Amino acid sequence: MIRVVLPAHLRTLAQIHGEVTLDVAGPVTQRSVLDALEASYPVLRGTIRDRDNGRRRAMVRFFACQEDLSHEAPDDPLPQEVTSGAEPYLIVGAMAGG
């Protein structure tokens, strides 16, 4: 079970309270987690990644285990702590203005 934490605005948009838990088939990567998230919550399509090219939106960041994974390859495996559910995968709105 993968745990995902969303920023407040996206929790509101998707009517999510607290963390999201996802079952991810196959390798657990940023791409597979985000695919599963968007499949469960279609309203999030386009809010985290560009709809057309799948790239992270410029002012969205991905963190896990105190590391910034935003620039890692989307098909790289996520840390074992995320795969096991010990640590959440964090989707964060970048600190910028307001």
Added chain:
Amino acid sequence: MSSVRVLVGTRKGAFVLTSDGKREDWAVSGPHFPGWEIYHVKGSPADPDRLFASQCSGWFGQVIQRSDDGGQTWSPVGSEFSYDGPAGTHQWYDGTPHPWEFARVWHLEPSPGDPDTVYAGVEDAGLFRSTDGGLHWQELPGLRGHKTGPSWQPGAGGMCLHTIILDASSPGRMFTAVSAAGAFRSDDAGDTWRPVNQGLHSEGIPDPHAEVGHCVHRLAMHPARPSVLYMQKHWDVMRSDDSGDSWREVSGNLPTDFGFPIDVHAHEPDTVYVVPITSDSQHFPPGGKLRVYRSRTGGDDWEPLTQGLPQQHCYVNVLRDAMAVDSLDSCGVYFGTTGGQVYASADAGDTWAPIVRDLPAVLSVEVQTLP
């Protein structure tokens, strides 16, 4: 008794202001979608309880919201705006070709007759239509695909399609305006378009009389006299008496002819409202005095409307989509400012009072007149 519902989009959420026909006491609902930019909220003339809102954010992109109960509850609908076919290019600020890239929806224009049909004007300039209540959007590519498209350039605020006028008296006739390309007309429901900018004069472009390249800020039309259009251009207030085929300047005695919004009285097609702004580099009213100007002669001759508006130390702007009129008798006029005030006049502009004073910067104001 009739009532009015004022739909306000701001930099940090949407607000719904309601009053009875006297328009003296107001109930304020909001912020809806707090923290998000709400470029525009507009109701369907065919079903006034159906509202559409453009919600966007620099972080999370575009969302379209729909309410079916007059703004009490909302649900996200479709927000996929994919240009039809190859994206193509327009001119970038430095003159180089730049791919068309969707940024946001500036304006939503519901169909007068079908509550499921709504048009969206987007940045980079394109026109989209939904026929299923906003669930799915298809581009009407004839506009962006006009032969002049590759020469269009963004204005300072981006290359936005900000005005959509549907002429209910003439099926298939539509007008749009793009900053900074100009005004366009379709006579076949949006399949094909032609620029309608003859008579415009813009000093800021290489050929002041060019077919396209004019920074049109806003168009307005009275539905009972659809051949007459009014335009607030970057500079100049213009009028066309032939559905845009030609334009003449009607700035007349305005203190400055720069501004953003323009609107027409609900019952008097020759009564027009503008808000003069000092200049393109000073986006505030001349002398710090916020004045709506009204012409009762279809332009040229303008009178300042000041009663109830701040006449000193006022340095707000009024953006292009932030003025609207109701259809009560007498006509109500409304506008919002970048300082967060929404002003209302229940007597066609003679006197004004703020409905709210301290909202986030107002991006858009629309009004519904309800039975």
